[in-house]
Amino acid sequence: xxxxxxxxxxxxxxxxxxxxxxxxxxxxxxxxxxxxxxxxxxxxxxxxxxxxxxxxxxxxxxxxxxxxxxxxxxxxxxxxxxxxxxxxxxxxxxxxxxxxxxxxxxxxxxxxxxxxxxxxxxxxxxxxxxxxxxxxxxxxxxxxxxxxxxxxxxxxxxxxxxxxxxxxxxxxxxxxxxxxxxxxxxxxxxxxxxxxxxxxxxxxxxxxxxxxxxxxx
Numbered sequence: 001x002x003x004x005x006x007x008x009x010x011x012x013x014x015x016x017x018x019x020x021x022x023x024x025x026x027x028x029x030x031x032x033x034x035x036x037x038x039x040x041x042x043x044x045x046x047x048x049x050x051x052x053x054x055x056x057x058x059x060x061x062x063x064x065x066x067x068x069x070x071x072x073x074x075x076x077x078x079x080x081x082x083x084x085x086x087x088x089x090x091x092x093x094x095x096x097x098x099x100x101x102x103x104x105x106x107x108x109x110x111x112x113x114x115x116x117x118x119x120x121x122x123x124x125x126x127x128x129x130x131x132x133x134x135x136x137x138x139x140x141x142x143x144x145x146x147x148x149x150x151x152x153x154x155x156x157x158x159x160x161x162x163x164x165x166x167x168x169x170x171x172x173x174x175x176x177x178x179x180x181x182x183x184x185x186x187x188x189x190x191x192x193x194x195x196x197x198x199x200x201x202x203x204x205x206x207x208x209x210x211x212x213x214x215x216x217x
Contacts (some may be wrong), residue, residue: 090160
């Protein structure tokens with residue numbers, strides 16, 4: 001059976017890690033796009049109760065944004081096709097790829113341990129690679145994975161999970177979090193400019209639709 005030629009091509013959401021030490025980015029595709037995605041925005045302002053009234057509307061930067069979503073991972077199709085990785089390990093590799101976003105690299109851990117043994121006083125914590133949340137061409141955001149919970153729902157005879165749900169919590173990183181020369185700074189600025197363009201398309205210039213007078217504005 002062939003796919004209806006007029007059906008739209010479904011894009012996959014993903015998390016992409018960009019590491020200067022590794023030319024090829026790590027791409028973690030969502031096997032199934034989640035049905036819902038929750039976004040929470042919190043304004044960065046200088047205004048506060050009892051503060052300077054002249055500063056009440058002043059913004060110190062873009063809003064703090066958090067994204068939560070649930071990703072489903074299922075090895076059923078791969079098991080049916082006899083995929084050797086799924087047969088021997090289930091969905092463990094997919095879970096490991098997500099979990100490693102919260103781990104420092106073992107090479108960095110060993111290097112810092114060696115420096116500590118050598119008496120080095122100042123040891124810099126290892127830096128994680130830049131992680132991007134990709135949700136279509138209009139939403140490519142630098143993020144920090146703040147945590148997630150994994151619910152393993154079925155197992156193979158070797159107790160490898162073959163189906164799981166992962167609830168992800170992402171903190172969007174903006175140009176307030178990066179130096180101007182960092183690619184994350186530039187990516188978020190591009191995202192904001194695109195949002196400004198889209199927002200302008202939804203602005204009405206007809207004050208009569210409000211039913212109130214704007215003469216005081």
